[in-house]
Amino acid sequence: MDFDDTPDEAAWRQQVRRFLEEHRSTLVDPATRHDVAAARARQALLYDHGYVGVTWPEAAGGRGGTPMQQAIVDQELARIGFPGLINLIGIGMCGPTVIVHGSEEQKERYLRRLLRAEDIWCQLFSEPASGSDLAALRTKAVQQEDGSWRISGQKVWTTLAHLADYGILLTRTDPDVAKHRGLTMFVVDMKAPGVTARPLRQMSGGAEFNEVFFDDVVIPDSERLGEVGQGWQVALTTLMSERLSLGGGGTEIGAGVDAAAAHLAARLGAQSADRQALVRQSFGRAYVSSLGTRYTGYRLLSALSKGALPGPEASAGKLAGTVAARQLSDLAVRALGPEAVFASTADGENLWQQSQAGLPGMAIAGGTNEVLRNVIGERVLGLPAEPRADKGVTFRESLAQSGS
Ligand SMILES: Cc1cc2nc3c(=O)[nH]c(=O)nc-3n(C[C@H](O)[C@H](O)[C@H](O)COP(=O)(O)OP(=O)(O)OC[C@H]3O[C@@H](n4cnc5c(N)ncnc54)[C@H](O)[C@@H]3O)c2cc1C
Incomplete structure (x- = not known):
């Protein structure tokens, strides 16, 4: 991959940067950082100027642009300290699933x-x-005489469910076939009678994810995504999109290297030469890991730009990014001591407190570190697959085996 912008990319970067500078005060206003209405307005502003859904087809409301153009938008948004799009799950996972299967x-x-x-x-x-083990899910969908579906069950860890208007919902429609084969996907109206979302408080202080209950919720058959019993294939589209959106396209995950470097440099002066040398060594290691993540992200981008489907580097990128962010955050805490708890960046956010509280979640969401290591072991290194006790049995039989 050529790391320099082509003339077209440089022109695009300039256009994006000019727009972001012009609207900087709206896009990164610390006073409205956590305000939902303001976050929706920020996304609408970016969309109306062609900076959201850059790679989505025009027919789907996108710009029909290239992965490189999207990466440039992401990099420029990161440069101004943009707090992130509110509808990230929609853009990264749900939308691409509707595009393919809707x-x-x-x-x-x-x-x-x-x-x-x-x-x-x-x-x-x-x-x-x-x-x-997603295919072990139990939320039940039963078809009614009029063709509609009646849903009962519970989901958990559902990011943004308390604010959501719609969701993509994976259900079990047939317990008497192998567990991957009896699933069906729907679009569900989150305001429909019988849907209850209860926010779960996290140790970071936020409450972005929820447990969601479905008590006899009715979904019309026209809201099915894909065929009955083909929900696993539909879910694979979602999961592939999720790995891509979490795998990093040359941007960092969790805690940025540049922010870490600036923080440490500003505070190290007061420490002894020995201590400074130790911190520099650790920082060097963490910095190299972060660069590894960035370049793995570029490999992903290269594959996408050539129209290829990315391989397991999307999983490797998410794993490496999480590990590198952890190294940086731990280093900052060791180097700064108690000061790390209180140190704020210019916009008033506490980077290290947030990364310490948020990174365990990053190591779980969208595939845990252990599961991603399994993917790399099996699909990249060719190691023997894990033994699977539920092979060749129906979902109902596997439930009976596990005593549930
Ligand atoms: C911040 C955050 C946001 C999330 N948002 C959503 C969301 O919007 N929608 C949604 O549906 N879900 C969401 N999740 C849930 C997430 O997908 C699950 O937490 C994740 O898949 C792990 O499942 P689990 O929590 O049931 O843990 P388990 O699967 O029970 O795992 C428990 C432990 O066992 C390990 N383990 C499990 N299987 C294996 C194996 N085969 N080999 C080795 N080790 C293994 C895991 O690594 C983990 O350490 C979110 C989670 C987080 C943290």
Whole structure:
């Protein structure tokens, strides 16, 4: 990959940078950083000027641009300290799933509004008894005489469900076939009768994710995504999109290297030469890991730019990014001591407190570090696959085996 911008990319970067500078005070206003209405307005502003859904097809409300153009937008947003798009789950996971598996009517109804954050979306996959082993999910969908579906069950860890207008919902429609084969995906109206979202408080102080209960919720058959029993294939589209959006396209995950360097440099002067040398060594190691992540992200971008489907580097990128962010954050805490707890960046955010509290979640969301290591072990290194006790049995039989 050529790391320099081509003339077209440089022109695009200049255009994006000019726009972001012009609207900087709105886009990074610390006073409205956590305000939901302001976050929706920020996303709409970016969308209306062509900076959201850059790679989405024009027919889906996107710009029809290249992965490199999207990466440049991401890099420039990171440069000004943009707090992130509110509808990230919608853009990264739900929208791409509707694009591939939705009907024309669903695409028309949902996609443009999703990109403008007029509707917020969530992804309803994980349950109390199924996370890494997603296909073990139990939320039941039963078809009624009039063709509609009646849903009962519980999801958990659903990011943004308390704000969401719609969600993609993976359900079990047939317990008498192998567990991956009896699933069906739907779009669910999160305001429908019988849907209850309860926020869960995290140790970071935030409450962005929820447990969600479905008590006899009715979904019309026209809101099914893909065929009955094909939910696993539909979910793979979502999961692939999730790895891509978390795998980093040349941007950092969690705690940025540059912010870490600036923080440490500003505070190291007061420390002894020995201590400074130790911190520099550790910082060097963490910095190299972060660069590794960045360049793995570029490999992903290269593959996408050539129209290829990315391989397991998307999983490797997410794993490496999480590990590198952890190294940096731990180093900052060791080097700064108690000061790390109180040190604030210019916009008043406490980088190290947030990264210490948030990184354990990053190591779980979208595939835990252990599961991603399994993927790399099996699909990259060719190691023997894990033994799977539920092979060749129906979902109902595997439940009976586990005594549930
Ligand atoms: C910040 C955050 C946001 C999230 N947002 C969403 C969301 O919007 N929608 C949604 O559906 N879900 C969401 N999740 C849930 C997430 O997908 C699950 O937490 C994740 O898949 C792990 O599942 P689990 O929590 O059930 O843990 P488990 O799968 O029970 O894992 C428990 C432990 O066992 C390990 N383990 C499990 N299987 C293996 C294996 N085969 N080999 C080795 N070790 C293994 C895991 O690594 C982990 O350490 C979110 C989670 C977090 C932290």
